[in-house]
Amino acid sequence: MNVDYLSMMVILPILASIFLLILTSRLNPAARAKFDAPVRMAAFIISLAMFAVATLMFLGQIGDVGWNDIAFNTFEFQESYVWIEQLGITWTVGVDGLSFPMVWLTTLLMPITIIATWNEKAGATYFPLMLMLGGALIGVFVALDMFMFYVFWELTLIPMFFMILKWGGKDRKYAAQKFFIYTFTASVIMLLGLLTMYFLMDTQTFNMQEMVVQASGANASGVWLGLEVQKVLFIMLMLGFLVKLPAAPFHTWLPDAHVQAPTGGSMMLAGVMLKMGAYGMFRLPISLFPHALEEFQFIIMMIGLVSLVWGAIVCLGQTNLKKMVAYSSVSHMGVILLGIASMQPLGWAAALFMMFAHGIISPMLFAVCGAFKHHYHSMEIGAMRGMAKHSPWLATSMMFGWMASLGLPLLAGFVAELMLMVAYWYAYGWWIIFPGLVLAITAAYYLWSMQRTIFEGGEATQPPESLHGEPVPDIDNSEKIAMLLLAAFTILFGIMPWIFLDMMDMWTRSAMAFLGLGGA
Amino acid sequence: MSTENDFDMDMIETLGPEFTVFVGLLLIMVVPNLGNGTFRIPGTPIRLPWFLGGTRFKAVASPRLPGLLAVLTMALALFQVVWYLLDATPADGQDIMAGGVFIFKVNMFSRIFEAIFFAALLLAAIASLDRLPIGSQKSDDIDVLFNNRRQADFYILMLTSALGMSVVALAQDMFVLFVGLELASFSTYILVAFHKESRAGSEGGAKYFIVGSVASAVGLYGLSMLYLWAGSLQFHELAAHWEAQGATSLSMMALGFVLVGFAFKISAAPFHFAAPDAYSGANSPVAGVLATASKAMGMLGLMRVLLIITVPEATADGSAIWIGLLGILAAVTMTWGNIAALGSENPKRMLAYSSVAHAGYMLAALTAIGAWNWGLVDNAGVAMDVVVAALLFHMFVLVFFKLGAFLVLGVLEMEGGASRLSSLAGLGKREPLLAVAMFLFMISLAGVPPMAGFLSKLLVIMGIVEVATGTGSLSSIGDAHWVWWLALLMVINSAISMFYYLRIGVVMYFHEPEEGRKGPLASGASIRIAIALCAIGTVAFGLVGGELIDLCRDAAESLR
Incomplete structure (x- = not known):
């Protein structure tokens, strides 16, 4: 039997979420609270099932795919249905070495996020939103139709908007609107770029695969659509993705959104949603406009460098733990841009692996922040001292997460950073001083924050004032499980990065060769 | 014919x-006036029943x-x-x-x-059906x-x-x-x-x-x-x-x-x-x-x-003579409408300004039609059809989400006015389904997929871009017809409009209701049915708008 697993993974969670939301919508709050546990269980089971399907796909139990041989612009599990015939819009799904790690990551993070926020209030609404977010994110990654891609791109905003708005912190209204408006503004400009491109094509199609074939055919002999046009379209498309990534100077929505978002929202936001930006860059502007990419190579490098340095320096000045982690995300996303701008297969693979590794490590950081907030009712770095004594679990998790994030060898982040450094050195030589410097700054802010929260104080430590004399708790079991899982995967991909790195490597090398770029 | x-x-x-x-x-x-009224033949005592006036029959006396x-x-x-x-x-x-x-x-x-x-x-x-314009009187009356x-x-x-x-x-x-x-x-x-x-x-x-x-x-x-x-x-x-x-x-x-x-x-x-x-x-x-x-x-x-x-063959470049004027009108209208809507505290005024902005989008599409001969001489009629069809589609689906938004305000009016943004406060808690419908209308107005408003805006922009890119080979974007910049202005305006549409959502879900407006709203089955129809239309035509697009294209073709 031929089952379209990818479409199911998109549609089922969204339908389930709508069903669950409608189911409880007419109830009064007290009656709805009774549904929290069953709804959570339903969401958890669905997300586990999705994770199982994605894993079985990877292991070859579903379909028999040689994941490490997927060349650029070929897709597995490809299915296509007519959607709006009149406009030539189809529902086309498929995965390749670029998108499959992201799909798998999304399905991994969904159950983990649900575990980490097991006791989130108003769960009957929260967990369905989580499902909707997961379905929409997978939709973005598997969409091979431009229209479908855009629909899911925007659809991810809605559950996240409500998550920030309903479960967020004090300034959540501001943060949620800023988040929505930044992304929406960038994406409508991207949409105009996409449509302009559509009408300039020889054979108008929304299908990304056909677009790439068409573009590369023209790019091989000349410049598809002309260099001037290609540059403008490249900028319009990149703008949408750079804001999502986010890169300086469009990054200011991210700290606000993260600080205000609930733990689960932050985990998904940092883990997967930011990667949509990087994914989109590879999928559309880079695949379609290699000539424009070469033109803008240096500018992209500069944007990446500024994000990297700026993010790190701002981190140094933060007293809010979550804000610090958020800026460190900006910094890490800068690494992805550096990888792209290196124009080396190695650099691109580093960018892809950074997307993946950061997708596992940053949820851990935000889970730590969430636990911190949850148990100490404060996010100030100075609020808790001597955590190692009061809350050994949290202290250990925090230490692990921080170490992973600053790139300790044998953990996933290190692999990406090492690859990047090598590629960057090949491409830009002594410019490597800047990212190198940033590594030192990163170590500084992480170590400093750890020193102030985990160790300082020692025997004489008083419980933080924000607890008002209550006993100091350690983290819940559910939080412990989530941290353990994330830590396990961080180590797994640190020791055995080739699990996904091989297919990423195949993708980048074939892409570079296909596009006629770089060292290939 | x-x-x-x-x-x-x-x-x-x-x-x-x-x-x-x-x-x-x-x-x-006639019908509500039917009664046992009689007509007296002048000068005689004979009364002929003529069924108008008098005491109204029970069957027709219903105020509904x-x-x-x-x-x-x-x-x-x-x-x-x-x-x-x-x-x-x-x-x-x-x-x-x-x-x-x-x-x-x-x-x-x-x-x-x-x-x-x-x-x-x-x-x-x-x-x-449930209510007549009754000012601020309470629903009991x-x-x-x-x-x-x-x-x-x-x-x-x-x-x-x-x-x-x-x-x-x-x-x-x-x-x-x-x-x-x-x-x-x-x-x-x-x-x-x-x-x-x-x-x-x-x-x-x-x-x-x-x-x-x-x-x-x-x-x-x-x-x-x-x-x-x-x-x-x-x-x-x-x-x-x-x-x-x-x-x-x-x-x-x-x-x-x-x-x-x-x-x-x-x-x-x-x-x-x-x-x-x-x-x-x-x-x-x-x-x-x-x-x-x-x-x-x-x-x-x-x-x-x-x-x-x-x-429109009136000018040398094959575009209509009014295109410049209409283009300026479109640009001014959409921008003015959106900026004015940003500052309005009355949701009805906000919707009014948003409808000014939508008028601007439609005018932009009309402007594009004026440029239809630009670079597309052999294909003029088809390009025009595309834009006209987009306009028709836009106006058709606008009925659902624009009217729907007004109807939600109508429910609030039954309770005693909807002239302040704060009258919407807490709607998410008081009436979750109504609030969801309103939110759908808002994001549809803003043009967020997968709502009908997105598809209609997409069609309009597609129409404009199709005309602007002409025969499809440009050496730079500057070579596109200037209506392309109207499309750009339109997407920027969409982004601006997001501010005030989202604000409605925020107020509905996250502001405490006003004093005295706590519980569920006054019932009003028929207005709710109308809102439900609007919400269904908003989502359905966004997901599967193909048939309607076909219809609009046929209609556009019949204009020629």
């Missing part, structure tokens, strides 16, 4: 929906009767129109002549506009007010405006079109002021009437000049004359004046000043009709004048 000259049974068949409305109108006037009649009438008329649309082909068309003059033409293009009008009026009529004779007046005016709009849709003569326009306009002037107990109602109505009359007068003056220029007001003769003579100073001036008249109807800047007052003074279903059906009527007039009469 058949031509009919005299009023006979065939014509009743051709003009079926219009006769339905007409009969419904008569019924609403006029409303039900109106709903049935509109539903039947809409059914007939849709029936026609599903059956017809673009080549179909029946002319109705009187004395050698073309009066009406029934084809897909006019019928799809009637579908828009009737759908909007039907939804508004359904929504009004509804029964008292139902006995008010104004009940019948309200629905009579709705049906006369439906009739007027149909005439505009069918008209083949500027004068006939103008008569229809005025019939519809006068009905809406009164409907706006129907809220006469409140100051806002009378003020809005008066302003709307005064500004509207001035605009009509200017338009009429333009018509007289057109007549002076061409010696006829028939569309086909005007078009022929334009083709023969091109633009002269007289015809240009006439055109300008006529445009003003229609620009007021679609509330394009700078003729939009009365709109926010009118919308906020009128009760919500009526405001919704103004923002959808009445606006579509204005667009229809503009399309007739700009696309039928002034054929």
Whole structure:
């Protein structure tokens, strides 16, 4: 039997979420609270099932795919249905070495996020939103139709908007609107770029695969659509993705959104949603406009460098733990841009692996922040001292997460950073001083924050004032499980990065060769 | 193409929906007055029963009767129109002549506009069943007010405006079109002021009437000049004359004046000043009709004048002579509307300004049609069809989410006013489904997928970009026709509009309700049904809009 697993993974969670939301919508709050546990269980089971399907796909139990041989612009599990015939819009799904790690990551993070926020209030609404977010994110990654891609791109905003708005912190209204408006503004400009491109094509199609074939055919002999046009379209498309990534100077929505978002929202936001930006860059502007990419190579490098340095320096000045982690995300996303701008297969693979590794490590950081907030009712770095004594679990998790994030060898982040450094050195030589410097700054802010929260104080430590004399708790079991899982995967991909790195490597090398770029 | 000259049974068949409305109108006037009244033959004691007046029969005394009649009438008329649309082909068309003059033409293009009008009026009529414009009175008094004779007046005016709009849709003569326009306009002037107990109602109505009359007068003056220029007001003769003579100073001036008249109807800047007052003074279903059906009527007039009469080979580069003017009007309208909406605290005014902004988007699409010959000479008609179809689709789905948004405010009005943003506060807790519907309408207005508003905006932008990119080989974006920049302005405006649409969502879900507005809202089954229909339409046409797009394309084709 031929089952379209990818479409199911998109549609089922969204339908389930709508069903669950409608189911409880007419109830009064007290009656709805009774549904929290069953709804959570339903969401958890669905997300586990999705994770199982994605894993079985990877292991070859579903379909028999040689994941490490997927060349650029070929897709597995490809299915296509007519959607709006009149406009030539189809529902086309498929995965390749670029998108499959992201799909798998999304399905991994969904159950983990649900575990980490097991006791989130108003769960009957929260967990369905989580499902909707997961379905929409997978939709973005598997969409091979431009229209479908855009629909899911925007659809991810809605559950996240409500998550920030309903479960967020004090300034959540501001943060949620800023988040929505930044992304929406960038994406409508991207949409105009996409449509302009559509009408300039020889054979108008929304299908990304056909677009790439068409573009590369023209790019091989000349410049598809002309260099001037290609540059403008490249900028319009990149703008949408750079804001999502986010890169300086469009990054200011991210700290606000993260600080205000609930733990689960932050985990998904940092883990997967930011990667949509990087994914989109590879999928559309880079695949379609290699000539424009070469033109803008240096500018992209500069944007990446500024994000990297700026993010790190701002981190140094933060007293809010979550804000610090958020800026460190900006910094890490800068690494992805550096990888792209290196124009080396190695650099691109580093960018892809950074997307993946950061997708596992940053949820851990935000889970730590969430636990911190949850148990100490404060996010100030100075609020808790001597955590190692009061809350050994949290202290250990925090230490692990921080170490992973600053790139300790044998953990996933290190692999990406090492690859990047090598590629960057090949491409830009002594410019490597800047990212190198940033590594030192990163170590500084992480170590400093750890020193102030985990160790300082020692025997004489008083419980933080924000607890008002209550006993100091350690983290819940559910939080412990989530941290353990994330830590396990961080180590797994640190020791055995080739699990996904091989297919990423195949993708980048074939892409570079296909596009006629770089060292290939 | 058949031509009919005299009023006979065939014509009743051709003009079926219009006769339905007409009969419904008569019924609403007569049926509620049926009673045991008698007529005394003068000079004798003999009384003959003639069934009007006296004590009304029980069956017709129900205060809900006029409303039900109106709903049935509109539903039947809409059914007939849709029936026609599903059956017809673009080549179909029946002319109705009187004395050698073309009066009406029934084809897909006019019928799809009637579908828009009737759908909007039907939804508004359904929504009004539960309540009449009762000012700020509490819902307990509804029964008292139902006995008010104004009940019948309200629905009579709705049906006369439906009739007027149909005439505009069918008209083949500027004068006939103008008569229809005025019939519809006068009905809406009164409907706006129907809220006469409140100051806002009378003020809005008066302003709307005064500004509207001035605009009509200017338009009429333009018509007289057109007549002076061409010696006829028939569309086909005007078009022929334009083709023969091109633009002269007289015809240009006439055109300008006529445009003003229609620009007021679609509330394009700078003729939009009365709109926010009118919308906020009128009760919500009526405001919704103004923002959808009445606006579509204005667009229809503009399309007739700009696309039928002034054929666009008038300038050297093959674009229409009015394209520059219309482009500026579009840019100003969408930007002004959005910026004004940002600062308005009254949700109805906000929706009014958002409808100004939507008028700007539609004008941008019209501007693109004016450039249709640009680079696409062999393919002119098709490019025009694409944009016209996008416009039709946009106006059609706008009925659902624009009117729906007004109806949600209408539910709040039943409770005691919806003139402050804070009246929406806490709706998410009080009425989750209503709040979800409102949120869907808002993001649809903003153009977020997968709502119908996204698809319609996508179609409009696609139409503009298709025209702007011409034959498809540009050496730079600067070589595209300048209407491309209107598309850019449009997407930027969409982003700006996000601010105020989202704010509604934030207020609904995350502000505490106002004092005294805690529990669930007053019931109102019919308005909720109307809102549900709107919400279903908003989502359904966004997900599977293909059939409607086909229909709109056929209708656009029949315009040529």
